[in-house]
Amino acid sequence: MLSTERLKTQVESMEDPRLSAVFAALADPTRRDIVTRLAAADATVGELAAPYDVSVQAISKHVKVLEDAGLVSRTRDAQRRPVHLEAEVLDLMTAWLERYRRRAEERHRRIDALLAELQHGTDDQTEGAAS
Amino acid sequence: MLSTERLKTQVESMEDPRLSAVFAALADPTRRDIVTRLAAADATVGELAAPYDVSVQAISKHVKVLEDAGLVSRTRDAQRRPVHLEAEVLDLMTAWLERYRRRAEERHRRIDALLAELQHGTDDQTEGAAS
DNA sequence: GGCTTTATCAACCTTTGGGTTGAATAAGCG
């Protein structure tokens, strides 16, 4: 039953360390909304903050989180600092998701066969795999 | 400036509320690793916990987070509760990402074109001088 | 019926995250 591979001591080191930051950054609805708006046009922190009823400092923090995750970049334009969406890291996520989405779908498709093979007599499921 | 103060609630409600949970669930490297392993085969909590040096309770919590996010499901098989990866929610994320990734790329392309235009200096003159 | 296995619940601890207010920096404007 130990179908897993040899234990790797460092689970995290196998994948891109940026992934955690990017997923975490997009876990917040306000930040996702910011990304949405930046997909349409660059904007300053002040412009970004306008629609929300939180302080501009809070939005500044959000933008910093997005920046640290590599999702946005900033240039300097006088005292303004226009925020610009970077698409590359989204590619990183898409690649990760696509990989496991496809695998999960494959498994889903042939779940019956797998179940039949894995049943070596010790288990007796109540329902759900009867096909 | 936009003087819209109460767009905030509207903004957050425009998108799928599951997105926050899914992104947050995948922000943790241990949970991503669990998803990775579940893409290969279903597993029990005990099996999932084996490679890590944290308690089995901690992994149980992780699995619950994944379950609440709709990323995995569980059936009952005697006292075991095999965990199964669900691909649907990954589709949800992929759709979200793909949407903004594409927009950002378009913008990027346009900006490159604009930069090229600005850099034409004296050596090269294209027809579209007026923006 | 006991004992073991599998998994969750409960209480607790510590760190992180998102928010606040107030002060500081930096660049244009009159």
Place this chain on the structure above:
DNA sequence: CGCTTATTCAACCCAAAGGTTGATAAAGCC
């Protein structure tokens, strides 16, 4: 030069996240 605008820094608050240990529940084994 002083004022205003744009943004960040700093200190603080509170809730949530991830971890622990100990106890509990449910099902199989002997």
